Amino acid sequence: MQVEAEIVATGDELMSGAVVDSNSATICRRLRDHGIRVRRKTMVGDGVGDIETALKEASARARVVIVTGGLGPTEDDRTAAVAAALAGVPLERNAEALAHVKEMFRRFGREMPPNNEKQADVPKGAEILPNPVGTAVGFAMDLQGARAFFTPGVPREMEKMLEEQILPRVDAMRVSAGATTSLATRVVKSYGFGESKVEMELSGIAWPEELTIGYRAKFPEIHLRLYAEGEPAKLTPALARAEAAIRERLGVRVFGVDDETMAGVVGKLLTAKGWTIAVAESCTGGLLGSLLTEVAGSSAWFDRGFITYSNASKTAQLGVKAATIAGEGAVSEAVVREMAAGAREKSGCPIALAITGIAGPGGGTPEKPVGTVWIACATAAGVDSRKLSLPGDRERIRLASAYAAMDLARRHLLGAA
Amino acid sequence: MQVEAEIVATGDELMSGAVVDSNSATICRRLRDHGIRVRRKTMVGDGVGDIETALKEASARARVVIVTGGLGPTEDDRTAAVAAALAGVPLERNAEALAHVKEMFRRFGREMPPNNEKQADVPKGAEILPNPVGTAVGFAMDLQGARAFFTPGVPREMEKMLEEQILPRVDAMRVSAGATTSLATRVVKSYGFGESKVEMELSGIAWPEELTIGYRAKFPEIHLRLYAEGEPAKLTPALARAEAAIRERLGVRVFGVDDETMAGVVGKLLTAKGWTIAVAESCTGGLLGSLLTEVAGSSAWFDRGFITYSNASKTAQLGVKAATIAGEGAVSEAVVREMAAGAREKSGCPIALAITGIAGPGGGTPEKPVGTVWIACATAAGVDSRKLSLPGDRERIRLASAYAAMDLARRHLLGAA
Numbered sequence: 001m002q003v004e005a006e007i008v009a010t011g012d013e014l015m016s017g018a019v020v021d022s023n024s025a026t027i028c029r030r031l032r033d034h035g036i037r038v039r040r041k042t043m044v045g046d047g048v049g050d051i052e053t054a055l056k057e058a059s060a061r062a063r064v065v066i067v068t069g070g071l072g073p074t075e076d077d078r079t080a081a082v083a084a085a086l087a088g089v090p091l092e093r094n095a096e097a098l099a100h101v102k103e104m105f106r107r108f109g110r111e112m113p114p115n116n117e118k119q120a121d122v123p124k125g126a127e128i129l130p131n132p133v134g135t136a137v138g139f140a141m142d143l144q145g146a147r148a149f150f151t152p153g154v155p156r157e158m159e160k161m162l163e164e165q166i167l168p169r170v171d172a173m174r175v176s177a178g179a180t181t182s183l184a185t186r187v188v189k190s191y192g193f194g195e196s197k198v199e200m201e202l203s204g205i206a207w208p209e210e211l212t213i214g215y216r217a218k219f220p221e222i223h224l225r226l227y228a229e230g231e232p233a234k235l236t237p238a239l240a241r242a243e244a245a246i247r248e249r250l251g252v253r254v255f256g257v258d259d260e261t262m263a264g265v266v267g268k269l270l271t272a273k274g275w276t277i278a279v280a281e282s283c284t285g286g287l288l289g290s291l292l293t294e295v296a297g298s299s300a301w302f303d304r305g306f307i308t309y310s311n312a313s314k315t316a317q318l319g320v321k322a323a324t325i326a327g328e329g330a331v332s333e334a335v336v337r338e339m340a341a342g343a344r345e346k347s348g349c350p351i352a353l354a355i356t357g358i359a360g361p362g363g364g365t366p367e368k369p370v371g372t373v374w375i376a377c378a379t380a381a382g383v384d385s386r387k388l389s390l391p392g393d394r395e396r397i398r399l400a401s402a403y404a405a406m407d408l409a410r411r412h413l414l415g416a417a
Numbered sequence: 418m419q420v421e422a423e424i425v426a427t428g429d430e431l432m433s434g435a436v437v438d439s440n441s442a443t444i445c446r447r448l449r450d451h452g453i454r455v456r457r458k459t460m461v462g463d464g465v466g467d468i469e470t471a472l473k474e475a476s477a478r479a480r481v482v483i484v485t486g487g488l489g490p491t492e493d494d495r496t497a498a499v500a501a502a503l504a505g506v507p508l509e510r511n512a513e514a515l516a517h518v519k520e521m522f523r524r525f526g527r528e529m530p531p532n533n534e535k536q537a538d539v540p541k542g543a544e545i546l547p548n549p550v551g552t553a554v555g556f557a558m559d560l561q562g563a564r565a566f567f568t569p570g571v572p573r574e575m576e577k578m579l580e581e582q583i584l585p586r587v588d589a590m591r592v593s594a595g596a597t598t599s600l601a602t603r604v605v606k607s608y609g610f611g612e613s614k615v616e617m618e619l620s621g622i623a624w625p626e627e628l629t630i631g632y633r634a635k636f637p638e639i640h641l642r643l644y645a646e647g648e649p650a651k652l653t654p655a656l657a658r659a660e661a662a663i664r665e666r667l668g669v670r671v672f673g674v675d676d677e678t679m680a681g682v683v684g685k686l687l688t689a690k691g692w693t694i695a696v697a698e699s700c701t702g703g704l705l706g707s708l709l710t711e712v713a714g715s716s717a718w719f720d721r722g723f724i725t726y727s728n729a730s731k732t733a734q735l736g737v738k739a740a741t742i743a744g745e746g747a748v749s750e751a752v753v754r755e756m757a758a759g760a761r762e763k764s765g766c767p768i769a770l771a772i773t774g775i776a777g778p779g780g781g782t783p784e785k786p787v788g789t790v791w792i793a794c795a796t797a798a799g800v801d802s803r804k805l806s807l808p809g810d811r812e813r814i815r816l817a818s819a820y821a822a823m824d825l826a827r828r829h830l831l832g833a834a
Contacts, residue, residue, distance in 0.1 A: 013633075014445075014458075015445055015455050015456070015458075016445055016642075017441075017442040017443065017444070017446030017447070017455075018442075018446070018633040018634075018642075019633070020437065020439050020442045021437075021438065021441070021442070022437050024434075024438070025435075025436065025437045025438070026434065027434070028431075028432055028433055028434030029434030029435075030434070032433055032434060038434075039461070039467065040459065040461050040467065040471070041431070041458075041460040041461075042457065042459055042460075043458040043460075044456070044458075045456070050456065050457065054457070214433055214435060216430075216436070217435075276727075279703075279724070284707070285703075285706045285709065285710025285715070285719065285722070286696075286703030286704065286705065286707035286724065289702045289703025289706075289707075289724045289726075290702050290703040290704040290706075290707045290815075292702065293700075293701075293702025293703065293704075294702075296778050296811060298726075299727070299780075303726060303727045303729075303730060304723075304726055304727060304730035304734065305702070305726070306721075306722075306723070306734075307696070307703065307706045307710075307723070307724065309706075309710065309716055309719050309720060310693075310716070310720045310721060312720075313721035313764070317723075317734075346733070360713070362713065362714060394713060395711070
């Protein structure tokens with residue numbers, strides 16, 4: 001039996017457009033991992049009438065309702081009161097919740113303003129959902145035919161409550177609703193093909209019957225989300241079979257699974273070889289270095305970078321010959337090769353990357369239009385250079401360039417360039 | 418009279434969590450700029466029944482309904498059919514729309530697959546909303562008491578249609594609904610205080626009666642959105658008075674208005690002085706350079722960067738003394754000062770920035786916990802160094818560090834450090 005859910009997100013900041021609601025997508029994704037389909041999301045402001053209507057409608061339709069926002073200490077925060085009224089119970093100061101609010105203020109080293117006591121007021125009979133990272137406790141209660149879970153709107157707090165409190169309860173509901181199957185998920189991440197090309201390459205695969213597949217474009221990556229449902233013992237083998245089938249079709253374009261990132265994979269491959277890396281960047285202006293050093297612990301394998309934006313800096317920092325720049329232009333194969341070789345030599349690193357290109361909107365010519373980018377990878381075996389012709393605006397061209405360079409390093413490290 | 422709106426966003430990708438809906442926030446913000454309040458947003462999948470219910474409810478409640486998604490060529494795209502059924506009219510192949518779809522394929526240099534003809538089928542009597550950047554045309558029609566606008570779900574296409582087609586029509590509706598006032602908006606951007614601190618600093622300001630104020634935290638910036646409504650001649654003076662009042666309270670913490678960015682303002686100040694800038698980065702790993710070079714045309718004032726992640730690179734690239742690193746540690750005032758001075762000297766730029774710190778999650782000690790960051794700005798007047806103690810995770814610490822460095826440059830360029 002399929003358990004269905006609805007999401008109700010509340011807050012004037014959502015209705016003014018001040019905030020993009022990322023919570024709903026997170027909740028949908030994680031509920032789907034746990035076999036629950038979200039049928040509808042509703043967003044309303046802080047008005048009591050609007051919240052009441054939304055809660056009433058959602059809880060009349062769905063078995064599970066997840067409500068975010070409106071649990072703060074200010075007058076605007078009215079979700080608990082509305083829920084209590086709708087269930088026909090009074091609001092009650094909850095001792096467990098009050099102790100929590102006080103404890104959080106103590107831990108932050110701040111005195112609790114009196115109006116924060118309000119955060120301990122929950123509908124009578126509600127079950128408290130602890131919030132280990134903020135003052136607002138959540139709660140769960142029956143509302144019409146539904147089980148409704150109330151969480152703070154702050155994404156970090158919502159996510160922790162979802163993982164630790166709500167998903168285990170939802171699993172139990174799924175079982176008591178008669179589900180006899182188990183669930184498992186795996187994300188397979190690819191780079192190098194667009195979404196429709198990935199779909200085409202994978203067409204005709206006989207997926208294990210336990211599986212359904214979802215696509216997610218996270219530019220410039222394409223993620224495949226594998227949802228498995230069935231007998232527990234069959235799920236891991238089914239996921240492994242599907243991952244192997246995808247790898248067979250997409251080959252080296254699959255760069256990782258689940259929590260792995262492109263930069264993290266490059267770091268892991270460098271670590272395995274005991275190598276360090278240096279980068280030389282022109283049009284990306286530091287973006288490649290920034291992406292690589294987003295990885296915690298990257299100081300073990302990221303040595304240095306040269307942001308050689310001006311022509312003079314390419315010569316001074318990397319030893320690119322002024323004559324090469326004058327003769328071929330700063331965006332050219334000859335220059336990117338000298339940049340990569342120079343970065344490798346100056347740093348002493350076994351491997352170095354280089355990027356030079358025209359990110360736009362200005363600077364393009366008929367011969368070298370905006371989006372013309374050269375990348376190169378230097379190793380002991382020599383310099384490997386590639387030309388890219390990238391569509392899109394400045395931001396996309398820069399990001400696509402940095403990714404192409406990381407991927408070139410990954411392929412060289414794998415011996416699959 | 419207040420015209421109210423609702424948004425209905427459709428698409429299975431919104432319900433699976435594959436996509437974060439950023440369209441709704443954009444629509445809310447721009448409608449509010451045009452005096453329209455959004456009361457509710459509803460998101461449903463591609464199921465006909467779910468779309469129908471959402472459209473029916475929204476158009477019964479609001480005067481304006483904006484619907485995104487479901488206008489593509491595939492079988493899943495059913496919004497037009499549902500709208501037609503709800504209005505009791507047939508779907509009709511629209512000649513203007515068909516010509517548009519064909520023209521877009523011609524322009525992309527691709528042959529039109531037969532199923533794309535479907536994109537020209539709109540409810541009989543609907544008004545076509547041209548889409549200059551994609552194949553899916555939008556349309557507008559009366560639905561129950563509401564005027565409903567249908568747009569593609571692709572943000573770039575939706576935004577263009579919103580600006581060029583929908584907002585002018587909504588303005589006209591507002592006027593014919595009896596509105597005699599005009600509207601204007603200004604965004605004042607600040608850096609340096611948190612949201613509650615900004616609110617506190619601005620408390621007690623007697624705002625012009627034409628104004629309402631909205632806050633938006635866009636880490637690490639705080640934006641104030643000023644909405645003016647009244648007689649046309651009064652709006653610009655009211656906005657100017659409010660901006661002046663904010664600047665008087667927040668001082669140099671106001672860095673720009675409307676489309677200005679922190680990096681863009683630094684670039685403008687550099688250009689005014691005829692200066693170029695160099696950066697030296699350790700824990701930010703290129704993020705500072707990347708932010709500065711996001712600005713189109715930054716090659717006029719951004720000269721180069723040194724990503725000195727390893728200790729050896731700090732010495733080799735910037736001339737930081739090995740003894741300083743050994744004695745004080747890489748994260749120290751002495752090292753950041755030598756980094757800034759070295760970057761200025763090696764580049765020959767009149768101004769240079771440096772950052773060294775512990776972004777975590779590892780690497781902290783009791784004396785130098787995670788979040789300890791030193792920044793410095795070197796000019797002909799000498800080196801100005803500052804210590805930061807930043808909360809948050811690796812991503813936030815890095816971003817906050819890069820911002821603090823840009824702001825330090827801005828203050829030096831303004832003579833307000």
